Amino acid sequence: MTGVRMEGLRSDDPPRIGGYVTLGRLGPPEDARCDRRYLARGADGRHTAVVSLPPPGADPARWAAEAQWAQRLAQPGFWQVAEIGGTPAFPWHASPYRPVLPLPAALAAYGGPLPEPVVRTLGATLAEALASAHVLGLAHGGLSPAAVLLTAYGPLLGCFGAARAAAPEGVARSGLPGLDPGCLAPEQAVGGPVAPAGDVYALGAVLAYAATGHTVPEREEIPGGLRDLVSACLSRDPGNRPDPARVPGALAPQAAYGALTAATEPVSWPGPVVAALAAQSAGLLAADLSTGER
Structure with missing residues (x-):
């Protein structure tokens, strides 16, 4: 197949x-x-x-x-x-x-990067899910294209805790199994704690992937309407990355906050997806x- x-x-x-x-x-x-x-x-x-x-x-x-932690996580937007x-x-x-389609399979089905409006809906929904977990003091720690699972009613986040599973704090994670290097925040790659700011970095990499087909594109490859936000998410300085609670408004200003992860109507994915x-x-x-x- x-x-x-x-x-x-x-x-x-x-x-x-x-x-x-x-x-x-x-x-x-x-x-x-x-x-x-x-x-x-x-x-x-x-x-x-x-x-x-x-x-x-x-x-x-x-x-x-x-x-075991993932089994206890009942937040909307999580697998x-x-x-x-x-x-x-x-x-x-x-x-x-x-x-369900992992995001790489969705791009394969579509035949390339997704249209900007689809990327916006995708990113806003993922940001809502991350923000809801961060409020509880939980960092996902494993966001990557393979962790994003598209369903008829929107994307869900799997692979919870992949960075923590790869190695404990203080141990370099670069090159370890189960991690996408393009989505690993610099501070986590060298063994820093898995924190919400690292999820924001990974969110930027996922948006870049959905819009260009790879997680580390040149800035000019990213569609103009997404360029500043993706670049901010991918800042090497965690303090310069945006708060995920503000990302949905930047990507999908017409959607009420919280409505994307609680969608009851099918999402308008492209026909091939x-x-x-x-x-x-x-x-x-x-x-x-x-x-x-x-």
Whole structure:
């Protein structure tokens, strides 16, 4: 299958994870920047889930600890962790399935960077979610294109705590498994604490990626209407980065604050992205039927 649909399993993929039968990967193996994600069917055949494993080379204990925090996080705009299981050497967590595309897959479906109005809605929604967590004293610590999951009703944030899972404070994180170097704030790359300002840096990198196709573009590549905000988010000085609570107003001034993460109507994603979400559902059904015939 293509990169925008469910990927077939490889020989080194687990056929089962806990009580789930794996049907396919959510994205190709090279996209596993924060988690390895699988579409899976419960052993009872009644429900489907997205089951996640640590990225290759990651510390499973630290990853599992962040999964426990994510399970307690009920803020709007975050991907729900509903179940945790496994062993210390092989932890996993599961979320109820809905058609979902990691942001890199969405760009692949669209055929390139997303239109500026779509990037604005995406960024405003992500900023709302981050701000709601920051109010509670929680930094996401893992925002990257792979952590942004597009659903019919808007984007959700996964991969909570990827930077904390990669290494403790005081240990350099550059080059460690599970981290996107373009989204790692300079202070976190050298081992500084995972803090809200680092989330803002990563938000700028994600906006740059959605608008240009890569996380470290030249300033001139960024659309003019986004250029100043993205540049401010990507400031090397954490004190010069904007407050995420003010970002939604800069990106989507017509939207009431809090309304984006609580959306009850489908988002107007570009047609190819909507088609890719539908294709994923169809691929899952076909894989499920094939599994049931064996």
